[in-house]
Amino acid sequence: MSKSKISIKDIDHVAKLARLRLSEKEKKTYTKQISEVLSYMDRLNQVDTKNTPPFFQTALDPLSPSDLRSDHPKDCFSQKTALSTASKTIKNYIVAPQTIKK
């Protein structure tokens, strides 16, 4: 077994970037599993892609300016409907925990 591609510290860092709380057990499991997955990906390094452009857009006839809708107000959800899936609201505002320390 080759050297682990990714350490618990890496997982810890990435999990924070991704806003995920992980238990110690999860961190251990993911470190092992994701190292295996990333090792498998090494095969791509053997492919010469110096003159190959990346392929980002799968759509065969992507958006053209004529597809954009006109900039006029249209019927839309009422505030009540739009907020119906929010976890907590007060007077038509979504309530979130404090963002900035006092």
Place this chain on the structure above:
Amino acid sequence: MNLNPFSSISKIQTDLKEGKYTATELVRFYLDLIRKIDPEIKAFITVTEKEALKTARKIDQKIKNGQKLGKLFGVTMAVKDIYLTKGIESTAGSQVLKGYIPQYSSTVYQHLIDQDAILIGKTNTDAFAFGGSTENSGFFTTKNPWDTSLVPGGSSGGSAAALSAGLCTFALGTDTGGSIRQPSSLCSVTGLKTTYGLNSRYGIAAMASSFDCPGAFAHTTEDLSLLTSIMAGRDSKDATSSHQKVPDYPNLLTNTDIKGLKIGLPQEYFTGSIDPEVKKKVQETATLFEKNGAELIEISLPNTNLGIAVYYILVPCEISSNMARYDGLRFGQSKKGQNDLFSYYLETRGKYMEPELKRRIIIGTYALSAGYYDAYYTKASRVRTLIKEEFQKAFEKIDFLLAPISPTPAWPIGEKANNPLQMYLADVYTVCTNVAGLPSLALPGNSPSREHLPIGFQLIGNYFNEAKLFSLGHQYQQLTDYHLKHPQL
């Protein structure tokens, strides 16, 4: 009431028009079957009994009054729970969206109910469609109707199992890396992964936006061609949906002659971990096409072996970006009692996301992070070009590719559940078509029974060649009766 639950769309509609039964009786018949069979199969997360009966009454009224009927009147459908259905809980198979009642519907589903299709229930899936067995569902694992100790495949396993068990007349799924074709193969139903952009993605929980292809499962290619003609088309709400005019697929079913067709057999799809029985059956299928006048051409697509690596870098990258929208504030479950926003995000996402969601988000976030972006994301995107070009070159010499879908028949529940890499490698024959954006039709390929598990195969076509794929599939289903075999339940 004399109704075969596996009846085709046209059979049901003829019966309804002739008054052999009413739409309400038909819906009650399927609801009874679901009550009887689904506790064991567990295909459905939600059964929409009230809505289904309401739609049925509306259709009965229309028939009685001689009003114009939609193209799918009286036809029951099961919809993968990743599709938003207005006013009906849509969980995407995840605890994250448990209790989520969307305010709007996905475009594709809307097209179908506009034609008087009847929603009978929402089906199980791996959470947010990440997986190939439904074992990653946040609720339960669906069982394969052919043998309930086995997985039905996935991620659209609930839909394939419901259809295979005769609990609906057609079903909806999504195919990001094989999630329609693989459960089609494992449950012996007909399913289509379209050309990327043929069907709108609007209103379907996003997995990997440059790969996701909504599509349908049906008992026959003929039914599937009708469904696709209704589902497909440009949608102003999905900028990547295609402008191509949608052909009248059902009227083109006999337009492509098998005689003289060049069918390519890509050798990379017949080597490696493939089960000998799968290989044999797919080769027999090729021979059947040859007997009917097609020319078989062995070809090589060496970049196939890079498909899994490309797919399992790019897809987690897109997932990590798409799943960032889940904040537990605007929608979705949330963990109360956090004093600051950062902890709120950490705890909410940490608590409700299933393990496979976390695993893929971590892989994607890592591959997109500073210092690794070029080595993983850009590199994989470049190899993606090579895979696409290889297919394009092949289609200069051949008309279609014929290949297996899953290297093995359905496997025991739990067998691969704790080994993500093994699970990913099982997608080897399906991911490349998604990497390139090509269409592929999955068809039943043997006479399944409890002893002989279903083995499907796929026909891969060039871009927007769905009409020809349907034509080939239809003629194949005139020559064989595999699609008419059903599990004993």
